[in-house]
Amino acid sequence: MPKGKILVTRSLPGKALDRLREAGYQVEVHEGLFLPREDLLKRVEGAIGLIPTVEDRIDAEVMDRAPGLKVIACYSVGVDHVDLEAAKARGIRVTHTPGVLTEATADLTLALLLAVARRVVEGVDHARRGLWRAWHPELLLGMDLQGATLGIVGMGRIGQAVAKRAEAFGMRVVYTSRTPKPLPYPHRSLEELLATSDIVSLHTPLTPETHRLMNRERLFAMRPGSILINTARGGLVDTEALVEALKGHLFGAGLDVTDPEPLPPGHPLYTLPNAVITPHIGSAGRRTRERMAEIAVENLLFALEGREPPNPVV
Numbered sequence: 001m002p003k004g005k006i007l008v009t010r011s012l013p014g015k016a017l018d019r020l021r022e023a024g025y026q027v028e029v030h031e032g033l034f035l036p037r038e039d040l041l042k043r044v045e046g047a048i049g050l051i052p053t054v055e056d057r058i059d060a061e062v063m064d065r066a067p068g069l070k071v072i073a074c075y076s077v078g079v080d081h082v083d084l085e086a087a088k089a090r091g092i093r094v095t096h097t098p099g100v101l102t103e104a105t106a107d108l109t110l111a112l113l114l115a116v117a118r119r120v121v122e123g124v125d126h127a128r129r130g131l132w133r134a135w136h137p138e139l140l141l142g143m144d145l146q147g148a149t150l151g152i153v154g155m156g157r158i159g160q161a162v163a164k165r166a167e168a169f170g171m172r173v174v175y176t177s178r179t180p181k182p183l184p185y186p187h188r189s190l191e192e193l194l195a196t197s198d199i200v201s202l203h204t205p206l207t208p209e210t211h212r213l214m215n216r217e218r219l220f221a222m223r224p225g226s227i228l229i230n231t232a233r234g235g236l237v238d239t240e241a242l243v244e245a246l247k248g249h250l251f252g253a254g255l256d257v258t259d260p261e262p263l264p265p266g267h268p269l270y271t272l273p274n275a276v277i278t279p280h281i282g283s284a285g286r287r288t289r290e291r292m293a294e295i296a297v298e299n300l301l302f303a304l305e306g307r308e309p310p311n312p313v314v
Contacts, residue, residue, distance in 0.1 A: 006028065007044050016290070059082075060083055070304060072094045077096055078233060082313075094314040095309045097295040110162065112255070117227060143198065149198050150162075151201070152173065159175065160183070219241050228245075230257055231282045234257040256277075
C-alpha cells in the first residue's frame with residue numbers, strides 16, 4: 001500500500017521524483033503548462049505532501065481541501081505564493097530551495113543587463129527585418145558598461161553574485177539593504193541609489209512592505225536614461241508606471257518577472273522596443289532546475305519522516 005499521495009503541480013526535470021516513488025509514495029504529477037485553480041483544489045484532495053511552483057497560490061482554501069496535508073515543499077526560493085500563517089495554524093511544514101539558483105539567476109541578470117544596455121534584441125530584430133544595409137556610426141547606440149554605476153536593491157546571495165559579475169565588466173557597484181553588510185561596496189539609501197545609478201537591479205523579496213517598491217515616484221526618481229532590471233518578483237514594480245517611464249525617462253528595462261505574470265498578449269510592455277522581457281527563466285539552467293527538484297524532494301521526505309527538513313520556512 002502506498003504511504004500517501006504527493007501532488008506535484010508541474011513535471012520536474014531530472015529524476016528526483018523517483019526517490020518519492022521508491023520510498024513508497026503515490027506521486028501524482030500535473031503534466032500541463034499550468035494547473036488551473038479549480039483543478040488544483042480538486043487534485044490536492046487526499047494529499048499528504050505538495051510540491052508547488054511559484055505560479056500556484058497555496059492558501060487556506062487549498063490546505064483545507066487536504067486535511068491530511070503535512071508538507072508544502074516549494075520548488076522555489078520565494079514563498080510569497082504560500083499563506084505561511086495559514087500553514088502554521090494547521091501545523092503544515094513549508095520548505096523552499098535557497099542557494100541553489102543563485103548563480104543561474106545572477107547569470108540571467110547580467111544577460112538582461114547586457115541585452116538592454118547594448119540593445120541586443122533591437123539589433124536582432126533590425127537584422128531579421130532586412131534593415132541592416134550598411135554600418136553607421138549612430139546605429140543602435142547603447143550604454144557603455146565600463147565605468148557605469150550599478151545600484152543593487154537587496155544584497156543577499158543573488159545580489160552579491162550579480163555584484164561580482166558587474167565588477168568584471170568594470171562597473172562600480174553600490175547597494176541598499178535594510179542594514180549595511182561587511183562588503184566592499186558602498187551602502188546607500190534607496191533614494192540616493194536611484195538618483196545616482198546608471199542601472200538599478202532588484203533582488204529583494206516580495207513582501208507587503210516591498211510590494212510596488214518601484215512605484216511611479218521612484219521610477220521617475222531614477223536617473224534620466226538609466227536602466228531597470230528585475231529578476232526578483234514582478235510585484236516589486238508598478239507595471240503601469242514602468243510603461244510610462246519607458247516612454248522617455250528610462251533608457252530601458254530588462255524583466256524576467258512581471259505583474260501580472262504572465263503578461264497578457266498585447267500588453268503595452270510588449271510594444272516598447274526598450275523593454276526586454278523573458279518568461280521567468282532566471283533559474284532555468286538544467287543543472288540548477290534538477291538540483292531544485294532534488295532539494296524540494298529531500299525537504300519533503302525529511303518532513304514526512306518526522307525529521308527537521310534541511311530548508312524550513314515554517
